Amino acid sequence: MNLIYAALAFLMALVFGFVGITRVGSWLIEHRDPPFGEFADIDGARIHYVHVPAPANAELPPIVFIHGASANLRDQMLPLRPLLEGRAEMLFFDRPGHGWSGRGTNNENPSAQANT
Structure with missing residues (x-):
């Protein structure tokens, strides 16, 4: 019995x-890569x-960038912002649940995330 208690104590210490x-x-x-954007509270989710x-004479329409799974806004912003800045409004x-955005409520699938 002492062996079982010892094993359980070891497993708990490991966990x-x-x-x-x-x-x-x-x-x-989090301290190496702090958030550099702003936050908005939308439907219970804190979105980064x-x-x-865009300038008044932007040649392109506004563009919204949505990253894929296991990514964050930097994946698109770092290469594309320098190319489009001054030519279009960008978001x-x-x-x-990704990057610095909170998961919020009812955001378990892409459709719910799109609604947010």
Whole structure:
């Protein structure tokens, strides 16, 4: 019986150790790459976005950039913003639950995220 208690104590210590490592890793990542845009509260989700206004004589219509799964707004903003800045109004945002955007409520699938 003592062996079972020892094994359970070891497993619990291992789980708490992994939780601690994950928390420290998350903290390091968040401090290495802080958010650089603004936030808007939409339907219970805190959405991170970057708005690049267009000049009065913009030659292109406004463009909204939506990233794919496992990505964030930087994936599109870093290569495309320099090419289009001054030519179009641009809106880059992190989808709910990605990048710096919060998950919010009812954002479990792409259709719900599109509504947000």
